[in-house]
Amino acid sequence: MSATAEQTAPRLTLTGITKRFGGVRAIRNADLRVMPGEVHALVGENGAGKSTLIKILSGAEALDSGEVRFEGAPVTIRGPADALRLGVATVYQEAQLFPELTVAENIFLGRELRTGGRIDWAAQNEHVVELLERLSLPPSYATRQVGTLSAAHRQQVSIAKALSHDAKVLILDEPSAILTDAEIEVLFTAIRRLTAAGVSIIYITHRLDEIFTIADVVTVMRDGETVGTYPAAELDVRRVAELMVGGVISSGGGARTVADAEPRLRLEDLASDDVFHDVDLSIRPGEVVALYGLVGSGVAEIASAVYGMQPVTSGAIRLDGTAVRPRSPRHARDLGIALLPADRKREGLFSFQSVAFNVSVGNLPLFRELGAWMDRRQEREVARRLIGRLAIKTPDEDVAVANLSGGNAQKVVLARQLVERPKVLVLAEPTQGVDIGAKEEIHRIIDELAAAGTAVLVATSDLSEATRIADRLVVIRAGAPFAEFGPGADHAEVLAAAAGHREEAGPGEAAGSGGATGPGGAAGRRDEAGHLEEAS
Structure with a gap:
């Protein structure tokens, strides 16, 4: 201070x-x-x-x-x-900027400095340079298009815009x-x-x-x-x-007992052009597997491929032993694969529709009676049941989702996936942007689904979350599995693996002990081509 x-x-x-x-x-x-x-x-x-x-x-x-x-x-x-x-100035999570305009144009938009009726570009840029210097940004950024900047620098431009009001x-x-x-x-x-x-x-x-x-x-x-x-x-x-x-x-979830069953979901040498490759992964009924990696590692794209949103160029996806190739989210749902998308606002919610509508919209055939007519009574009953089960804080099922907090809106999207219990649930950043209470509740729901036999795949950039809920944690690096950890993994070791370094397993160290292992369960390393080698 x-x-x-x-x-x-x-x-x-x-x-x-x-x-x-x-x-x-x-x-x-x-x-x-x-x-x-x-x-x-x-x-x-x-x-x-x-x-x-x-x-x-x-x-x-x-x-x-x-x-x-x-x-x-x-x-x-x-x-x-x-x-x-x-x-008093406010900078929101999503930058309120126009990517096609320069930094200076964004900062003075609607209140341009004028001389003789014309915009004084030189004076604007000079003032913006002073603001940028306060934030340790290069003076050249004044004339850069905002769309060419990183997320962090766009955030700083938003701060500079706030400071331009003498905040x-x-x-x-x-x-x-x-x-x-x-x-x-x-x-x-x-x-x-x-x-x-x-x-x-x-x-x-x-x-x-x-x-x-x-x-x-x-x-x-x-x-x-x-x-x-x-x-x-x-x-x-x-x-x-x-x-x-x-x-x-609570200090975290307890160890989960996973039945020694055939995999519910198996990815075999899955690849998608230059996005990811050589993905071998299996999840048994009742098991939670987390994919973790740094930005651009391919984690999100692997999860999207399971749901039919990322094209697969080679390899196989097997569901209960049968090869499937989800062509779309709707096809994936028909197969028994459900998804909680990362961008709930854009991909998961109809914000100005009711909670009941948002729960039923992905399951319309279940609520139809006499052909095309909706059974509204059943729709409301199912919505009320899931509101209770997921502890969604809302006066009733008719409230518009836009009136709910972020965590409760997130649980509404999850409720839609649980109208029918899925065979496989894919969760992309399941607790991103929610508070500690909502996070605990979502983790509890994941535990309940796993206990009931659902295979859960979690793609997350939250390392604490990955180690809290996963039976196995697979680190993805450069588009391929790089290392695997059991419950209670050491955060430093996981982060080191994500950065390209892996501690070799010591004598007698097995998967599940918290040490790094190869995706097949044995300690290993990758050769120059990125393929996993067995440890000697």
Whole structure:
């Protein structure tokens, strides 16, 4: 924290904030105090009230009661323009930028600097260069098209745009959700430069481990109220999680017993052009296998191929011993393969339709009566049953999915896959962007499905998740299986394997002990062509 953060006067104070949407109470008596030059983490489960509080601060929503003070004076924020005039700017998870325009054009879009009626490009670029220097970005970026930049740099351009409004309070809403570890460090470096200059940061994240790298103070919200505010140095991940859910978090799943049965799903020498190759993998009924790899490793594409969304150029997919080749998601469903896609908003949800509609839409033949007519009563009954089973927080099945929190919307997509129990369930980033409570619930559901005999394939970039839920963890590197780990794998060893290094198994070390093994169960390494060799 910079010296300015040690000042006693808060920059921003919210006291007794209350907000209702119809009959739903989103926030009740919430408090927040942010100091100059401070990184203030705001955490809570999906639906805890974080987003509503931020919308009130950014002017997107009006509070019902309570008080907002900025630098000691009471203020009224009626809209986004009021917030920006005060110096409160928000940067959202998905950059609100136009990829075809330059960085300078994006930053000044709609409020261009003009001289004699014409846009003063030189003055704009000069001002943008100053903003970029504050974030350690090259001056040449001012004239670069945003679409040519990395995700981390696009995020920094969004921050530069916020700073162009002379922001004193910068709200970062899930800024690291789509970034790699290296890009997150770039973001953190930019944040540290800003706080050193006295800018206050409100940092919203579901990645609790980030708190202890970047935050000075943590405010926890639960059920629309602030539980408390704590120095980050006095907390750890488990304590934050327990404050969020109001109870004790289990330390992880127990060992699962998988029947010694024939594979439910088997991939044999599966390949897809230059995307992935030599994929040999089997999953038995009741087994959870996780695919893990760095960005561009081919993990997502392998999972998509099982569901018919990624073309397969060679090899075989076998379901209960029979060769199949899913041609489309619909064909895969007919075969008994279900998918939870990674991009739920674009690929999995009809946001303005009801929960019941979203549950039934992928299973319409089951709800038809007398040919083309829908059995609405059955549709609602099934939706209610799955709402209860998955603990989806919604007043009823008629509520539009757009009104649910992110974690609950995610569970709606999962509910659609469970109308009929699938033989194989493919989960792509199953808990990306959800809070610790929703993550625990989704993991519980995965455990239940496996216990009932479903073969589960998880493609994830969350290493903690992979080691928590998987019976076997397969590291994918350069499009092919590189190493395999059993339950309780050491994170450092898995990350080393993902980067291309594997510790050879010691004498007597077997698959399942946490050590690295080849995909066939024996320790091994890959030759120059990428093929697995048996360890000598």
